[in-house]
Amino acid sequence: MDYQPVVVAKHPRPAATKHNSESRYWRQFKHPVFIKEYAPVTSVHFSPSKPHRYAVTAATRIQIYAPRTQKVTKSISRFKDIARSGCIRGDGKLVVAGDDTGLIQVFDINSRAILRTLDVHKQPVHVAKFSTLNNTQVLSCSDDTTVRLWDVPSQTCTQTFTDHTDYVRTGQVSTSNPHLVLTGSYDATVRLYDSRTGECEMLMGGPSGEGGGQNTAPVEQVLMFPSGTIALSTAGPILRVWDLVAGGRCTRALSNHQKTVTALAFDSTASRLLSGGLDQMVKVYDVSTYKVVHTMRYPAPILCLAVSTHIAAGMADGTLSIRRRQPKATESAAYEQSLAAARAGAYDSLLTGVLPNIGQGRVKQKTKSKPVGDMDEIKVESRRKKRLRQYDKFLKSFKYSAALDSVLKSQVPPTTAFSLIQELIHRDGLRTALAGRDDVLLEPVLRLLMKYVSDPRFGEMVCDVAGLVIDMYRPVLGQSPLIDTLFARLQKKVAAELRFQKELVKTKAALDMLLSSASLLAVA
Incomplete structure (x- = not known):
């Protein structure tokens, strides 16, 4: 019979010390770069096209940053008042922004020249965005309670929506239908407009609870899923999920922030949702369950958030934080290929699930290895024997004292040392291993x-071994x-542990008395 090595006992570790796959993924966004602006950073927007430059809006200027160097490549400061909502068009050539005078301007991103000026709003314009599907269309939302769609080449307003009764601070054109516009207002309502009819097709929220979700706080942010079937809104610390297919019914209301949620953003696959708030926290949600899978803390209240291969957060104290994740070359190539297939409408890409799952890594497909050599050839499998550790070699030759000495070294984990001591107890060899030691050999044992x-984990065994010593x-x-x-120090430590255990017993007795009293009151 072969010698059986010592089995090292495994003790459970607290779950809090482990990081799941989600946390490991989001922790890859590291080496944050902090850039100080002169005023609160109110907007960050990544260009959808390469090289994915991003526009940062603060005070009376918009700065265009290079994602690799985090340096300013262009600065647009042709505003008479505070600039708002700098947004880069899908092709990366134009920038649109509003300001607190009500003016909307379209700039050439390279020459910084003003190409178009849209001057109808008479109050601050907090939202100015290009439509994702129509590059010549711009959405604007203003404090004058109106929402407008603009045709950039003709410099005319093509549609005006006037149903809101308070400031309109957030809005978005659907990424699946250029005629649908989702807006949120300080009148505590979320509305879905159709530019073909010019009417509000859906009303969500409000004090009376239209759409099944009562809301009295101003709506700070709205966001629509790429599919166009679900909308999200934030009012105060509450994040609400609206089912547009079911007529705008509120399906969930989440409260994971302590203060107002001011920013919402999807990751590149829209499988994770990020929310930032005035409580200086960014929460990451799994959109399949809407459970928080990761949390990031920032040094100041968050006003805006954008996600690409970077996570950019603008804060109220003028700080811009950039966290970068460097994807692997194979990962980037696989993702681009799968994304191109999905955009082309390839059903197989969805059927086989090749789109990446954030936080779970890439799953390699298993392929059967082809046989090498002649078909009649017989290959004998060679098995490598595991090499025994030093203490196992000593145990195999019944050198108990040497086996114990080998695990008393500082680099040996305690689980290994006490597993060997347990094996010596089973072999009735612990007394033999401890016998005949001078002060030099007895010191590491003590x-x-x-x-x-x-x-x-080891207290009971330590008492048994100490008694024998x-x-x-x-x-x-x-x-x-x-x-x-x-020996004197060991005695003091045992006495201190006994006192601690007595205090625990007293505390347990007091808690039992309180719980029993509470249960009696509950029954009465």
Whole structure:
């Protein structure tokens, strides 16, 4: 019969010390770069096209940053008042922005020249965005309670919506239908407009609870899924999910922030939702369950959020934070290929699920290995024997004392040391391993016992071994000052642990009394 190596016991670790696959993925966005602006950063927008430059709006200017160097490549400061909502068009050539005078301007991103000026709003314009599907269409939302669609070449307003009764601070054109516009207002309502009819097709929220979701707080942000079937809105610390297919019914209301949620953003696959708030926190949700899978903390209240291969957050104190994740070359190529297939309408790409799952890594497809050589050839499998560890070699040759000495070294984990001691107890060889030791060889044994006497994993075994050591070496106590000192320290540590255990028993008794009293009151 072959020798069976010592089985090292495994002790459970607290779950809080482990990071799941989601946390590991989001923690890859590291090495944050902090850029200080002169005023609160109110908007960050990534260009959809390469090289994915991003526009940062703060005070009376818009700055265009290069994503690789985090340096300013262009600065647009042709505003008479505070600029708002700098947005880069899908082709990366134009920038649109509003300001607090009500003016909307379209700039050439390279020359910074003003190409179009849209001057109808008479109050601040907090939203100015290009339509994703129509590059010549711009959406604007203003504090004058109106929402407008503009045709950039003709410089005319093609549609005006006037149903809101308070500031309109957020809005979006659907990415699946250029005629649908989702807006949120300080009148506590979310509305879905259709530019073909010019009417409000759906009303959600409001004090009376239209759409099944009562809301009295101003709506700060709205966001629509790429499919166009679900909308999200934030009012105060509450995030609400609206089912547009079911007539705007509120399906969920989530409260994971302590203060107002001011920013919403999807990741590149829209499988994760990020929300930022004035509580200086960014929460990451899994959109299949809407459970928080990761949390990031920032040094100041968050006003805006954008996600690409970077996570950009603008804060109220003028700080811009950029966290970068460097994707692997194979990962980027696979993702671009799958995304191109999905955009082309390839059903197989959805059927086989090749789109990446954030936080779960890439799953490699298993392929069967082809046989090498002749078909009649017989290959004998060779099995490598596991090499025994040093303490196993000593145990195999019944050198118990040497086996114990080999696990008393500082680099050996305590689980291994106590697993070997347990094996020696089973073999009835612990007394043999401890016998005949001088003060030099006895010192590491006592230090091990003293270090782990209060550890709940090994406390009982430490007491058994300490009792055996005291019984064996009692006649020689007083001959070595070092050993006497270690025994005295072990005694003090045991006494301190006993006092601690007595306090725990008293606390448990007090809690039992309180819980029993509470249960009696509940029954009465």
